[in-house]
Amino acid sequence: MGYFPFYYDITGRTFLVIGGGKIAAEKVSRLKQFTDAIIVVAPETEISDVKVLRRAFREEDLSLGDFVVAATGIREVDRAVASECRRRGIPVNAVDDQASCDYIFPSIIKRGDLTVAISTSGKSPAYAMQLRREIEQILPPEIEEILARMGRLRGEVAKRIPEQRRRADCYRKLLAALIGSGNGLTEEETCAIIGAASGDGQEQSDQTSDR
Structure with missing residues (x-):
């Protein structure tokens, strides 16, 4: 048995982090890249950019989270939290205790x-x-902009090139050109790549040669 790497839609899901030390803060920092729906339960903590319940953990707190991170730094406490989570069917990550984890970071x-x-x-x-x-x-330093541009081009390419093989080839050429130019590919150059892949360029060339 092993871990299957899949991307899960966490929209509307809440992460409950139990613990307020450096380990808990590191987990919160990673989660913050994807969601703000995080609740921390800890008597003392420097974590401040999410909802924090500044008190000791209570077992009923588990009802607050769809996913739980046990990060108190005390092995017995984290294992007890993990055990109760499993009894309730709540996915849990117990820091540095893989045997008690349903998921890992x-x-x-x-x-x-x-x-x-x-x-x-x-x-x-x-x-x-x-x-x-x-x-x-x-x-590439411009990878965010390049991917945003590729996303905008997908609809146009799909509309103009119905054949999957040619469409995939067009995507590869567009991506290579965008990366090679540092996202400096002009609209004219973009249209030329799509036109060539769709056959428009060949058709235009044939028409010109007939004149």
Whole structure:
């Protein structure tokens, strides 16, 4: 058995983080990249950019979260929280206790709509972090703008090129041109790539040669 890497729509879902130390703060920081629906329960904490209940954890607090992160730093407490979560059917992450986890946190790269998640299934978080740094170095600085532009072009390409193989080839050429130009591809150049892939360019060339 292992972990299946899938992207889950957390719209309308709340994360309950139990604990207020550095480990809990790190988990909150990662979650904040994707949602503001976070509740922290801790008697003392420096976490301040989400909802915080400044008191000791109570078992009834589990009703506040759709996902739970047990991050008190006290193994017995975190395991007790995880055990109760499992009894209630609430997915739980118990920090540094993989046997008590229903889900784990991968090493994450987030650049706008681009999300890259790297995991070694808990075997070597250090290698996951190293690999994340290596991937970050090869990402184009303009990747957010490039992906936004590719998203806008998808509809036009799909409309003009019904054949899947040619459409995929067009996407590859557009992406390569956008990356190669640092998102400096002009509208004229963009239209030329799409036109060539759709056959418009060939048709125009044939018409010109007939004159």
